[in-house]
Amino acid sequence: MREAAKTILNYIKDYYPDRMYLLVFLFALCYIFITNKKLRNKLIVPMLVIMLVVINPVLYKLVFRKLIYWRFFWIFSDVLIIAYVITDLVRKSDKVWVKICISCFCAAVIALSGANIFRSGVFVKAQNKEHLDAHTKAVCDAMLAISDEPKCIVPLELTWEARQYNGDIQMMYGRNADGYINRVDPACDLVQESIAAGVGFDYVFTMAGMHGYPFVVTLAWKQPEEALVSKFGYTKCFEDEMYALYYSKAVDEGTNNKKALLIRYHVKDCIFYTLDTNDAFVIIGGDDCMDKGLLRAVIRSHNNHVDTWYLLNEEASEGEFFDICAKPEGAGIDNSKYLSEVTDFRAEEIEALFDGDNKDYYINYLQPEDDSKLLLELGL
Amino acid sequence: MSFVNIILCILVLLVLPVLLGNALLGFTKTGITLPKSLLFGYLSEWAVFQIISVPFILCKQSFLIVVGIAIVAYVAIAAYGIAKKYFVTKIVQMPDNAFAWVTAFFAFAAMAILVATTIVYQHTDADDSRFVVNAVDVLRTNRMLLTDVNTGQEITTFLGDLGKDVTSPWAVYVAFLSKLTGVYPTVMMHTVMPPILMVLVCIVYYLIAEELFTGEAAHKNIFICFVALLHAFGFFSVYTQATFTMIRLWQGKATVAAIGIPCLLWLFFRLHEKPAKANYLLILVANIALCLPSNMGILIAGLMLGIFGFVYGIQKKSWRLCLILWAFCIVNLAYIGLSSVIIYG
Numbered sequence: 001m002r003e004a005a006k007t008i009l010n011y012i013k014d015y016y017p018d019r020m021y022l023l024v025f026l027f028a029l030c031y032i033f034i035t036n037k038k039l040r041n042k043l044i045v046p047m048l049v050i051m052l053v054v055i056n057p058v059l060y061k062l063v064f065r066k067l068i069y070w071r072f073f074w075i076f077s078d079v080l081i082i083a084y085v086i087t088d089l090v091r092k093s094d095k096v097w098v099k100i101c102i103s104c105f106c107a108a109v110i111a112l113s114g115a116n117i118f119r120s121g122v123f124v125k126a127q128n129k130e131h132l133d134a135h136t137k138a139v140c141d142a143m144l145a146i147s148d149e150p151k152c153i154v155p156l157e158l159t160w161e162a163r164q165y166n167g168d169i170q171m172m173y174g175r176n177a178d179g180y181i182n183r184v185d186p187a188c189d190l191v192q193e194s195i196a197a198g199v200g201f202d203y204v205f206t207m208a209g210m211h212g213y214p215f216v217v218t219l220a221w222k223q224p225e226e227a228l229v230s231k232f233g234y235t236k237c238f239e240d241e242m243y244a245l246y247y248s249k250a251v252d253e254g255t256n257n258k259k260a261l262l263i264r265y266h267v268k269d270c271i272f273y274t275l276d277t278n279d280a281f282v283i284i285g286g287d288d289c290m291d292k293g294l295l296r297a298v299i300r301s302h303n304n305h306v307d308t309w310y311l312l313n314e315e316a317s318e319g320e321f322f323d324i325c326a327k328p329e330g331a332g333i334d335n336s337k338y339l340s341e342v343t344d345f346r347a348e349e350i351e352a353l354f355d356g357d358n359k360d361y362y363i364n365y366l367q368p369e370d371d372s373k374l375l376l377e378l379g380l
Numbered sequence: 381m382s383f384v385n386i387i388l389c390i391l392v393l394l395v396l397p398v399l400l401g402n403a404l405l406g407f408t409k410t411g412i413t414l415p416k417s418l419l420f421g422y423l424s425e426w427a428v429f430q431i432i433s434v435p436f437i438l439c440k441q442s443f444l445i446v447v448g449i450a451i452v453a454y455v456a457i458a459a460y461g462i463a464k465k466y467f468v469t470k471i472v473q474m475p476d477n478a479f480a481w482v483t484a485f486f487a488f489a490a491m492a493i494l495v496a497t498t499i500v501y502q503h504t505d506a507d508d509s510r511f512v513v514n515a516v517d518v519l520r521t522n523r524m525l526l527t528d529v530n531t532g533q534e535i536t537t538f539l540g541d542l543g544k545d546v547t548s549p550w551a552v553y554v555a556f557l558s559k560l561t562g563v564y565p566t567v568m569m570h571t572v573m574p575p576i577l578m579v580l581v582c583i584v585y586y587l588i589a590e591e592l593f594t595g596e597a598a599h600k601n602i603f604i605c606f607v608a609l610l611h612a613f614g615f616f617s618v619y620t621q622a623t624f625t626m627i628r629l630w631q632g633k634a635t636v637a638a639i640g641i642p643c644l645l646w647l648f649f650r651l652h653e654k655p656a657k658a659n660y661l662l663i664l665v666a667n668i669a670l671c672l673p674s675n676m677g678i679l680i681a682g683l684m685l686g687i688f689g690f691v692y693g694i695q696k697k698s699w700r701l702c703l704i705l706w707a708f709c710i711v712n713l714a715y716i717g718l719s720s721v722i723i724y725g
Contacts, residue, residue: 018616039592042652043645046691053687071676074621074637075684077645079614080585083606084592091599096479103602107609114613117626122615123501129381131502131570160509163532164566167516174530175509181530181540303533330536 004057004065011070012055020113025078028085036088043081050075135242136161140169142238142245143215147252152215153208155195158243172213172301183293185301187263187274190363198222203365205232210261210276211301214252218244260375264354264364267294273350274298277380280307284339285347288316295320296331305332310339310378312347343377350374381563388561393576397421398468399458404665406466408658413470415583419643420662422580426669428453429556433549434715436524438722443522446552447559473590475597483601490608491582494626498574503627508569510541511631514551515558515565524552543723544675547715550632553672569630577629577639584642591649632673640670640677641684648688655692655701667708671715678719682712 016022033044053059054072064072086106090099117123127134140162143150149168159174173188191207194200195217201224208216209232216234218224223244229236233256238245250256258278265272265286272286272295281302286295287309299306309321316322324331339345353374357364368374381389398414401421405412432453433446475481510529517527521534525545528535538546545551551565554573558565563572585607589600614622624631625638643666651659667685670677685705693702 015617015619021616041695042649045695046648046688049687049691050683053683067679068676070619071633071637072680072683073619074624074641075680077621077641079607079610079622080588080642080645083603083610086606087593087599087603090602091593091596099479099598099602103605106606110606110609110613114610115615116613117615117623118497118612120615122503122627123497124503126500126502126571129571130564130566132566133504159530160504160506163513163529164508164516167513167520167532170532171530175506176530181510181528181542184530300533 001057001061004060007065008055008057008060008069012073015070015073018115021078025076025082028078028081031085031088032081039084047076047081130165132161132165133242135240137165138240139217139238139243139245140165143169143247146237146247147214150215151213152217153191153195153204153213154217155219155243156192158217172207172211182300183297185297186265186267186294186362187298187365188301195219195222201225201228202232205229205234206261206365206367209233209248209251209256210258212251212254214248216246218246220244259367260370260372260380262350262353262366262368262374264351264357264359265294265298266359266362266364267291270294271351274302275374275378275380276302277375280380281305282308282310282378282380284310284350285312286319287311287321288313288319289321290319292320292323296324296329299324299331299333304330306334308335308337308378309333310342311336312339314338314340345374345377381567385562389563389572392557392560393572394418396454396458397425399461400424400454402466402468403457403461403464404662406461406464408661410658410662411470412466412468413472414468415472415586417468419580419583419587420665423643423666423669424457425454426553426672427665428457429553430549430668430672433524433552434547434718437546437549437552438718440524440526443518443524443552443555443559446524447556450556451560473597475601477598480597480601483598483605487601487604487608490605491579494582494608494611495575495578497626498578498629499571502570505628505631507628507631511551512566512569514542514545515554515569518552518555519558519565524549538722540723544719546722547719548632548672548674548677550635550673574629577635581625581629581638581642584639584646588642588646588649591646633676635673636670636677636680640666640673641680644670644681644684648684648692651701652692652696655696655698660704663705664708664711668711671711675716675719678712678715682709682716685709685712 029044033040054064060069090102093099128137130137136158139158143152144166149170151170153172154162156175159171162169162171163174173184173192176184187207191204194204198219204216220239220242229246232248233250234246234248236244237247248256261276263274268291270286270289270291272289273284275282275284283295283306289295311321324333339347353366354364398417398421401417401419401424402412404420404424405416429450432449436446475484513529514525517529518524521527523534525538525542526535527533528539554565554569558568585604589603593599593603611622611626614620617623621637624634628634629638647659647663647666651663667681670681685708689702689705693699
C-alpha cells in the first residue's frame with residue numbers, strides 16, 4: 001500500500017511539477033467549495049469523489065496501475081476551475097476599472113509565472129501542409145521519384161514520419177516503443193542500432209541486399225565510406241543537412257548477388273540460427289525456445305514464411321516451434337525436420353563457425369561461401 | 381489541396397455536422413444555436429460512426445462498407461432535421477454593453493490565437509507513427525487496422541496496442557473524412573482537423589461560461605480569455621490537459637481531454653439544473669461519441685458517468701437519475717470488455 005501511495009505521489013509530482021500551480025488549483029477548489037454552494041454541488045463534490053477514487057492506493061493497486069494512470073488526472077479540469085475562480089474574483093466588484101485591473105493583474109501573473117508553450121521548443125513553424133519535417137519530405141520525395149513503393153531502411157527518427165508522408169513507403173522497422181505493436185526481429189534491431197551509431201554498415205547493407213531493401217537512408221553526419229557503399233552496389237542519390245539516401249537498382253530489380261547469410265541469435269537463453277539464401281529462408285534450432293514471440297518476430301521479418309525449420313532438440317515438446325504450429329497467426333512453415341535426419345552437421349559445428357566472435361552479443365553473422373559444408377549439407 | 385477539396389471540406393466538415401447537430405438538438409428540443417449545432421453535430425457523427433464501424437472492424441470487413449453505411453446514416457439524420465425544419469435560430473448572443481463588447485473582442489482574439497496556432501505551428505510527435513499511419517493505411521488498403529504501421533505489411537490479427545484501436549477507431553474515422561474530402565489523412569489530421577477541433581474546444585468552454593455566468597456577457601468573455609491564457613501558459617509538463625490540447629489535439633486521447641471532458645461537465649451541469657429526457661439523451665450521445673477517439677474516452681466517460689450519477693443521485697434524492705447514468709455505462713463496459721478480449725484473449 002505504501003508503495004502504491006508513493007507511486008501515486010510521483011505521478012502527481014510529474015503531472016504538476018510546478019508546486020505553485022498545484023497550490024493555486026487546490027486553492028481554487030477550496031474557494032469554490034466555500035463560496036459557491038450551487039457549483040460546489042454540481043462540480044466540486046463530484047470532482048472530490050473522483051479524486052478519492054483516482055488518488056486511491058487500493059484502487060490504484062487493483063485497477064489503475066494496469067492503465068495509463070496519469071491520464072485520469074485530466075478529469076480534474078484544473079484550467080476550467082482556475083479560470084472560473086479568477087473570473088469570479090473579477091466580478092466581485094461592480095466597477096469596470098476594478099475589473100480591468102484585476103483581470104490584467106491575473107493575466108500578468110499567469111504570463112510571468114506560467115510555462116509559455118510557445119517558448120518551450122515543442123513548436124516549430126509549419127514547414128508544409130502535412131506538418132512534417134521538411135527533411136523527411138525531401139528524402140521521401142527522393143525515394144518516391146525512383147520507386148512507387150520504396151522499401152527502405154531508415155534512421156529511427158525518420159520512421160516516425162516517413163509512412164505518415166506516404167503509406168506506400170515500406171520500412172524494415174519502425175517506432176515500436178516497448179514492442180507495443182509487436183516484437184521486432186533482433187537482427188532488424190541491430191540494423192537500426194548500426195544506422196544510429198554510424199557503424200557496422202557492412203551489416204546494414206548486407207541485410208538490405210538480402211531482404212530486398214533498395215533504399216538505405218543514413219544520418220548525414222554518420223555516413224558509410226564510399227568504397228563500402230559501392231561494394232554492395234549502392235550509390236548515393238540524395239543528400240541534405242539531415243539525411244543521405246543510397247539506392248541500388250540491382251536490389252530493386254532483384255538481380256543482386258545474394259550471398260548466403262548465416263545469423264546466430266543469442267537472446268536471453270535462446271540460441272538459434274537463421275540461414276538466408278537467394279532461394280530459401282531456413283531456421284536451425286529455436287524449437288524449444290521459451291522466449292514468447294521471438295521466433296515469430298524473426299519469421300515475420302521474412303515475409304512470414306519459413307522454407308524449412310531444422311529442429312535440434314528431439315526431446316522437446318514445447319517451445320516457440322510448437323506454439324507457432326498450433327497457432328500460426330499467418331506464419332507459414334513449409335517443412336520441419338530434425339537436423340540429424342538430414343545431415344551429420346551438428347549444432348556444435350554451426351556454433352564453432354562463430355568462434356572468434358563476441359558470443360555475448362545478441363547477433364553474430366557471417367556469410368558462408370557457396371561451397372561451404374553447411375550449404376552443401378542442407379542442399380542450399 | 382485543390383478548390384474541389386476545399387469545397388468538399390466545407391461540406392463534410394462544417395455543413396454536415398451543423399445539419400446533424402440541428403437534427404439532434406431539434407429532436408431533443410434544445411435551443412439550436414450555431415456553436416451548439418457544430419459541437420453536437422460532431423458528437424453525433426462520432427457516436428454514429430462508433431456504433432457502425434466497430435462491428436465491421438471486428439469482422440475484418442472492407443473499409444468501403446463502413447464508408448457507405450456511414451454516409452447513408454448521416455444523410456438520413458441530416459434529412460430528418462431538414463424535413464422537420466430544425467434550423468439554427470441564433471448564431472451567438474451579441475454583447476449588450478460597451479464593456480461586454482471590449483471583452484468579447486479579447487475573447488475572440490484569444491480563441492483566434494488558439495485556432496491560428498494549430499495552422500501556423502507544427503509539432504512532431506512519435507505517437508503519430510501509429511495514429512496517423514493507421515489512417516493512411518486504412519485509406520490505402522481498405523483494410524481496417526490490419527496493416528503493420530511500422531512496416532506497411534499486411535497482418536492477419538489486431539496486434540498489440542492496435543487492439544485498442546478496434547474499439548476506438550479514430551484513425552478509421554479520419555480515413556473516412558479523407559475518403560469523402562480527398563484530403564490525405566496526414567494533412568487531414570495535422571492541418572485540417574486541428575483548427576476545427578480547437579473551435580470545438582472554444583465552443584465547449586463558451587457553453588460552460590454560459591452556464592456559469594448566465595446573463596453576464598462580459599464575465600463569460602473574461603472566463604474564455606483566462607481559459608485561453610491558461611492553455612497557452614500551462615506547459616508545466618507534457619502530461620497536462622492544456623499541453624495535450626495545444627500540441628496534439630488531433631490525437632484521439634487529446635480530443636477526449638480537450639473536448640470530451642469539458643463537454644461532459646457542461647452536460648452534467650445542465651442535468652443538475654434539469655434532469656430532463658433531452659439532457660439524458662445528449663449525455664448518452666456524448667458518452668458513445670467519446671468512445672471513438674480513444675480507449676481513454678471509454679474509461680474516462682464511464683468513470684465520470686458513474687461518479688456524477690452517484691453524487692447527483694444523492695443530491696437530487698433521485699435514484700432514477702443515478703440508475704440512468706449508470707445504465708449508460710453499459711456501453712463503456714461493453715467496449716472495455718471487447719477491447720480486453722482482443723488484446724489479451
